Amino acid sequence: MTDPRPVIAAIRDGRGLDGPGAALIAQGLADGSVSDAQAGAFAMAxxxxxxxxAGRVALTRAMRDSGHVLQWDLPGPVVDKHSTGGIGDTVSLVLAPLLAAQGCFVPMISGRGLGHTGGTLDKLEAIPGYLCDQPEEDFRRIVRKIGCAIVAATGDVAPADRRLYAIRDESGTVESIDLITASILSKKLAAGLDALVLDVKAGSGAILKKSDSAGRLAQALVETANGAGCRTTAFITDMDQPLARSAGNALEVHEAIRCLQGEPGALRDLTLALAAECLTLAGQSAEGLAATLESGAAAEAFGRMVAAQGGPRDLLVRPDAHLARAPLIVPVPAPQGRVGRIDVTALGHAVLALGGGRVRADRVGLDRMAMLGDSVGAGAPLAMVHAADDTAAQVAIAAVQAAYTLGEGEVGPLIRDRITA
Incomplete structure (x- = not known):
C-alpha cells in the first residue's frame, strides 16, 4: 500500500491506525511522498x-524508525529523562552528570525553548564555546568516555516528526495527545534508551495547567513508551511556582552549578527523585545517590562534559569569568506581605521580553525570585531583574509585579503523582 488516503479515511471513520498504516504515513512524511494536504488531513483525523x-504505539515506532536509531554497546544502562518544560527547570544539567557518576550512560538529545519555557540547548549555549551540534561519532565518544552528553538532534533523527510538527502548527492540531506523545517519544526513543523517566508539569507555568490534563498526557506517554519497548514512568510535578529561583540562560547555568556544588532547594530535590526513578527503571540501586551529588562526583562529570563539548575547562571554579553578566541589575520592589500566588507563565514571558530564552540574550533574566509563602517587602524584593538597559528593566519590573499576588496561598507538593504502566 502506497496511497495514504485509505489510512487517513480509516482514522477519520474511527477504525484506528495499524502498523503498516503508521509506517506508510511516517515514511511519507520523511521522504515527501505524503503531501502537505494529506499530512494536515491525517493530523486532523x-x-x-x-x-x-495500539495505533499510538505504532505511530511512535514508525516515526522513530523514519530516521536513524542509535544502538549502544556500553558497560551500563542507557537512560534519559524528558520534561514538558517549565520556568527555572535546569534539571537536565544536573541529572545527566549525576547519573553518569552513578555508572549510567545518558545520551541526551534536547531541544530549544518552546513558548514561555526555556530550552536546555539555549541554556548550555550560554557557556562560551559549548557546541550542541555534535557529529554522531563525537557524540558517541563523549557518552562512552564521560557517561553523558547533551546535544541537539541531527537531521536524520525522527525526520517524520520534524515535518509533522510544522504541519500540526499550521493545521490547528497541536493539542492532540496522540500526536504530542508520538512527537516526544519518537525523538527520545531514537537515542536507543533502556529506560526513560518523564517529568510532566502541571500548574500556572506549565503548558498543561490542570493536573487532570497533565495526567492524561503522562498516562499516554508511559503506556506508549512501554508499548514501544522502553521502560518508562512519569511524575506529575508542580509548576505553580518556578522550580528554581533563576530564569534566563546564563543565570540558570549558574544555579545548576550551585546545585551540583551542594545548594539545597526544589531543583536538587526533583533531580534526585527523577534520577532515582531512572536508576530503578534500569535495574540499578539508587542508594547513595544524594551522597554522589554531595561528593562532587556529579559536578566533576558536568565539568568534563562541558569541556568535551567545547566549553571552558574551569567553568565550575570560575563561572563568573565565563558566564555573561547583564550591565544592569535592579530589584523588583514589593509591598510587605507573603507571596500567595504566582503567574509563572507571566514570569516566563517577562524573561522573553528581556531577551532571554530562545531569543538568546544569555545575560538577561530574573534571579532571586520569591517563592510561594516567602515574605517580601521591607528590603526583600520579588526578584532581581538582569537587563540590557533601564527601559527593558522597567518593563520587566512591571511584568514581575503583575505576576505576583500577595496574601494567603497553599504550597502544593513538588511531586503530585507518579504514573506507571
Missing amino acids: VLTRGTGQ
Missing part, C-alpha cells in the same frame, strides 16, 4: 477521532 492505544 487523529485530533478528532484518535488512533487508539
Whole structure:
C-alpha cells in the first residue's frame, strides 16, 4: 500500500491506525511522498477521532524508525529523562552528570525553548564555546568516555516528526495527545534508551495547567513508551511556582552549578527523585545517590562534559569569568506581605521580553525570585531583574509585579503523582 488516503479515511471513520498504516504515513512524511494536504488531513483525523492505544504505539515506532536509531554497546544502562518544560527547570544539567557518576550512560538529545519555557540547548549555549551540534561519532565518544552528553538532534533523527510538527502548527492540531506523545517519544526513543523517566508539569507555568490534563498526557506517554519497548514512568510535578529561583540562560547555568556544588532547594530535590526513578527503571540501586551529588562526583562529570563539548575547562571554579553578566541589575520592589500566588507563565514571558530564552540574550533574566509563602517587602524584593538597559528593566519590573499576588496561598507538593504502566 502506497496511497495514504485509505489510512487517513480509516482514522477519520474511527477504525484506528495499524502498523503498516503508521509506517506508510511516517515514511511519507520523511521522504515527501505524503503531501502537505494529506499530512494536515491525517493530523486532523487523529485530533478528532484518535488512533487508539495500539495505533499510538505504532505511530511512535514508525516515526522513530523514519530516521536513524542509535544502538549502544556500553558497560551500563542507557537512560534519559524528558520534561514538558517549565520556568527555572535546569534539571537536565544536573541529572545527566549525576547519573553518569552513578555508572549510567545518558545520551541526551534536547531541544530549544518552546513558548514561555526555556530550552536546555539555549541554556548550555550560554557557556562560551559549548557546541550542541555534535557529529554522531563525537557524540558517541563523549557518552562512552564521560557517561553523558547533551546535544541537539541531527537531521536524520525522527525526520517524520520534524515535518509533522510544522504541519500540526499550521493545521490547528497541536493539542492532540496522540500526536504530542508520538512527537516526544519518537525523538527520545531514537537515542536507543533502556529506560526513560518523564517529568510532566502541571500548574500556572506549565503548558498543561490542570493536573487532570497533565495526567492524561503522562498516562499516554508511559503506556506508549512501554508499548514501544522502553521502560518508562512519569511524575506529575508542580509548576505553580518556578522550580528554581533563576530564569534566563546564563543565570540558570549558574544555579545548576550551585546545585551540583551542594545548594539545597526544589531543583536538587526533583533531580534526585527523577534520577532515582531512572536508576530503578534500569535495574540499578539508587542508594547513595544524594551522597554522589554531595561528593562532587556529579559536578566533576558536568565539568568534563562541558569541556568535551567545547566549553571552558574551569567553568565550575570560575563561572563568573565565563558566564555573561547583564550591565544592569535592579530589584523588583514589593509591598510587605507573603507571596500567595504566582503567574509563572507571566514570569516566563517577562524573561522573553528581556531577551532571554530562545531569543538568546544569555545575560538577561530574573534571579532571586520569591517563592510561594516567602515574605517580601521591607528590603526583600520579588526578584532581581538582569537587563540590557533601564527601559527593558522597567518593563520587566512591571511584568514581575503583575505576576505576583500577595496574601494567603497553599504550597502544593513538588511531586503530585507518579504514573506507571
